[in-house]
Each structure stands twice: as structure tokens, then as C-alpha cells.
Amino acid sequence: QSRVDGDRFITDSGLAMAKAATLTREAGLSGLEFGLAIPGTVGGAVWANAGAHESDVASALVEASVLRSGGAEERRDPAGLGLAYRESILKHAAEGSPDIVTQATFQLEPAEPALITQRLDEIRRWRQAHQPLGIPSAGSVFRNPSPEFSAGRIVDELGLKGRRIGGASVSEKHANFIVNDQKGTASDVRRLAEEVRAIVLRESGVELRFEVVFAGDWSGWEPAT
Known part of the structure; x- marks a missing residue:
């Protein structure tokens, strides 16, 4: 009400x-x-x-x-x-x-x-x-590091649009969205998010913080190596 x-x-x-x-x-x-x-x-x-x-x-x-x-x-x-x-x-x-x-x-x-x-x-x-409407996603994956530098811009400038793990990919339309465009799993999404985060840290020195929350039991889960 x-x-x-x-x-x-x-x-x-x-x-x-x-x-x-x-x-x-x-x-x-x-x-x-x-x-x-x-x-x-x-x-x-x-x-x-x-x-x-x-x-x-x-x-x-x-x-x-x-x-x-x-x-x-x-x-x-x-x-x-x-x-x-x-x-x-x-x-x-x-x-x-x-x-x-x-x-x-x-x-x-x-x-x-x-x-x-x-x-x-x-x-x-x-x-x-600017956003991949109509394709399943959880919205913005990462918080913006600062008002001047958006997470999507950093990911985009590193050429990570289209990067894929399983059925999940970094959106070609907005680099801060991970879309489930091929019947991906929650694990696909998280592995891809962790991989993007690691690449950004290695290449730019920026440690992105998640805006999404990973619900459920993730005990024992490890990102792909």
C-alpha cells in the first residue's frame, strides 16, 4: 500500500x-x-x-x-x-x-x-x-570507484566487452553489466565477474567492489583459475 x-x-x-x-x-x-x-x-x-x-x-x-x-x-x-x-x-x-x-x-x-x-x-x-534491456542481468555489477571514473568505463577501456564464461558475458552495450544470454548459471556469472575484477586490478590497479550481492550458499566455491 x-x-x-x-x-x-x-x-x-x-x-x-x-x-x-x-x-x-x-x-x-x-x-x-x-x-x-x-x-x-x-x-x-x-x-x-x-x-x-x-x-x-x-x-x-x-x-x-x-x-x-x-x-x-x-x-x-x-x-x-x-x-x-x-x-x-x-x-x-x-x-x-x-x-x-x-x-x-x-x-x-x-x-x-x-x-x-x-x-x-x-x-x-x-x-x-545504453543498457542491455530485455536480456537477463542483475544490473550494475560493480560500484563506481569515484564520481569521475565509472566501473563500466574502466572495464570497457580494457576491451572486456563480450568476454564470456559459459552462458554469461560482459554486455556489448554496457560494460558494467553481465548478461545471461546463453542459459548461464549463477556460477558462470560470478566466475566472469571475478575474472573481470582480477583483470582490472592487474591492468589498472583499481580494486572494483561489487554492487551486486551473491545470495545463497557459496561455501566451497572458488573462481576459475
Whole structure:
């Protein structure tokens, strides 16, 4: 469920970020347009402080309701969530005892729906031109090392577009995407990601950090040698 309260947008965590972007447009509220480019839910976006197009969750979030592993519910502001670039304290909860975002409140700015629609259209066109939409992927694999140097640019300049392990390959359209274009496995994706990371470190001295999270049991797993 979601609702508008003045200039604030309050929603349960299961709402898709893309839907949040369109709902707030209909309400004449600007600030979540970047959500159109986030392939996940509000809860996941808060958990990772997801962002795109020079904006992120922390820029609009007032507070989030968090269900603690012990059953208590708390309200936390961005500082209490430890939001930073693609980071929050929620990402570092003890294994098996996650804290879960149940609701989020965003402070937005009134704007003409037509202007918000224009911004959404710009984001949509940019994604169609620059990202491998329609092919399975987990989005950006690596965090950008700095505002000046994107991970995709570094990988691209090393000529790694098209590099493949099994059914996974580095996207020809955007070098920070690994796509599953030939029925690859999670292991294919991770091995390729680790290989790209190792090449970047060896050739450029930059140690890329993962933006994706490898879920499940990876004990005993080792990258290909």
C-alpha cells in the first residue's frame, strides 16, 4: 500500500521503485524519477541505498520502518540507517538475522506532472540506448570507484566487452553489466565477474567492489583459475 501525505510519499516496502516513480508523478511530486531505472522494490532500494541518474534513496528518504530480527519495529532516518554510496548498515546484519525494511517515507517536491513525465521519458530513452534491456542481468555489477571514473568505463577501456564464461558475458552495450544470454548459471556469472575484477586490478590497479550481492550458499566455491 502507498499514499501521499502533503509533499510526502509513504509506501510499503514491496512496491516496485519504477511504480513509485509513476505514482508520484501522478501526484505531482518530483524526486523519485530515478526509481524508473531501479530494477527492484522500495525495501531493496533502501537496503542498498540504490541510485541512478545522479540521485539515490538517501536524497529523498525521511525515514524507514525496520523490523528487527528479534521482532521489534523501529523507525530510522538516513543517518540511523547508515546510508552512503550503495551502502547501509542493513547490508551488514549478522548472517541469518536480517533486519527487514517494511515501509519508507520520502520527502518530495511539488512539480507539474508534465515536467516529471519529461524527465521519466529522458531516463527511459537513456536506458534503452545504453543498457542491455530485455536480456537477463542483475544490473550494475560493480560500484563506481569515484564520481569521475565509472566501473563500466574502466572495464570497457580494457576491451572486456563480450568476454564470456559459459552462458554469461560482459554486455556489448554496457560494460558494467553481465548478461545471461546463453542459459548461464549463477556460477558462470560470478566466475566472469571475478575474472573481470582480477583483470582490472592487474591492468589498472583499481580494486572494483561489487554492487551486486551473491545470495545463497557459496561455501566451497572458488573462481576459475
